[in-house]
Amino acid sequence: MGVLEGKIAIVTGAGRGIGREIALDFAREGASVVVNDLGGGPDGAGQSHIADEVVAEIVAAGGEAAANYDTVATMEGGTAIFQTAIDSFGGADILVNNAGILRDRTIFNMSEDEWDIVVAVHLKGHFCCSQPFARYIRENNRTGCRLINFSSVSGLYGNFGQSNYGAAKAGIAAFSRILAKELEKYECTVNTISPSAATRLTIALRQGREGDFDPNDPMVGPQQIAPVVTWLASPAGRDVTGQILHVSGGQVGIMQQYAIIRSFKSDHLLEIDELDRVIPALVQAKLAADERGAKEGEPETLPS
Numbered sequence: 001m002g003v004l005e006g007k008i009a010i011v012t013g014a015g016r017g018i019g020r021e022i023a024l025d026f027a028r029e030g031a032s033v034v035v036n037d038l039g040g041g042p043d044g045a046g047q048s049h050i051a052d053e054v055v056a057e058i059v060a061a062g063g064e065a066a067a068n069y070d071t072v073a074t075m076e077g078g079t080a081i082f083q084t085a086i087d088s089f090g091g092a093d094i095l096v097n098n099a100g101i102l103r104d105r106t107i108f109n110m111s112e113d114e115w116d117i118v119v120a121v122h123l124k125g126h127f128c129c130s131q132p133f134a135r136y137i138r139e140n141n142r143t144g145c146r147l148i149n150f151s152s153v154s155g156l157y158g159n160f161g162q163s164n165y166g167a168a169k170a171g172i173a174a175f176s177r178i179l180a181k182e183l184e185k186y187e188c189t190v191n192t193i194s195p196s197a198a199t200r201l202t203i204a205l206r207q208g209r210e211g212d213f214d215p216n217d218p219m220v221g222p223q224q225i226a227p228v229v230t231w232l233a234s235p236a237g238r239d240v241t242g243q244i245l246h247v248s249g250g251q252v253g254i255m256q257q258y259a260i261i262r263s264f265k266s267d268h269l270l271e272i273d274e275l276d277r278v279i280p281a282l283v284q285a286k287l288a289a290d291e292r293g294a295k296e297g298e299p300e301t302l303p304s
């Protein structure tokens, strides 16, 4: 019996790339899956019914799936995607907010449209798809659900030329932390994935940077992300919430999140000359913590 037997899942952007692999893995593990995809280009332009191909693959393998072609970027789209789960399978237990696009440009050249569409698909898209699901959980007191969101090192670390995408992805990490608190009462876990995988969004860039890069190697392909998402969605993931997991080329790691790591306290309004000493000491503490964190985060061999 699969670890998701009897569960109903929605995966956005599941027509290709990482989302497709998650939808296939969920179905293999026994879930009924709504395969959502607008079917546009990497920049979000156009649309098609590529979700049908993934549905056909799942059904051919003996699984259950339904296609949806709506955009995640509007409330109407998010509501229709959720409704597909209700109409096709009578409920929903798992939502994976994975759909994404890119419109890279530095701040000097970015147009308002390039900013708006990227923030709409990623950050607003997470809201549009999550709200119907969250309301359904509360109205039906449906406990044990799972919400899995997609961030990126582009936002968590910062990446040149991606202020629209990175800001949306950092916002998604905050959105997840807050939803983890808001949905705790219903035993719904909310976690964030920071993936790295060879897909149409990354292959050209990585081929330019990494000499020995083979996009067909499953260890770098979108297949390597799916098992971690499936685990989080399964009963085994019940106690893991509010976390960011980085998944990349066989590495699975947990990300540090915001916390004060050193501070000073004063009983008077701070003077400029005091800040001359305080702020450099704080920055030093941060650099030392970064160095410690980088060492501790080095991949280890799997525990037995």
Ligand SMILES: NC(=O)c1ccc[n+]([C@@H]2O[C@H](COP(=O)([O-])OP(=O)(O)OC[C@H]3O[C@@H](n4cnc5c(N)ncnc54)[C@H](O)[C@@H]3O)[C@@H](O)[C@H]2O)c1
Pocket (backbone or CB within 6 Å): 012, 013, 014, 015, 016, 017, 018, 019, 036, 037, 038, 039, 040, 041, 042, 044, 070, 071, 072, 073, 097, 098, 099, 100, 101, 121, 150, 151, 152, 153, 194, 195, 196, 197, 198, 199, 200, 201, 202, 222
């Ligand atoms: N590939 C990586 O290394 C990487 C790194 C960091 C983050 N991510 C994130 O992972 C997620 C999946 O990316 P991927 O690499 O598989 O990309 P991909 O382009 O292969 O797949 C994304 C899918 O989302 C769909 N989509 C786009 N806009 C949509 C919309 N408005 N409504 C519904 N569907 C829509 C696309 O049609 C596409 O099929 C994205 O959120 C991306 O930002 C990927």
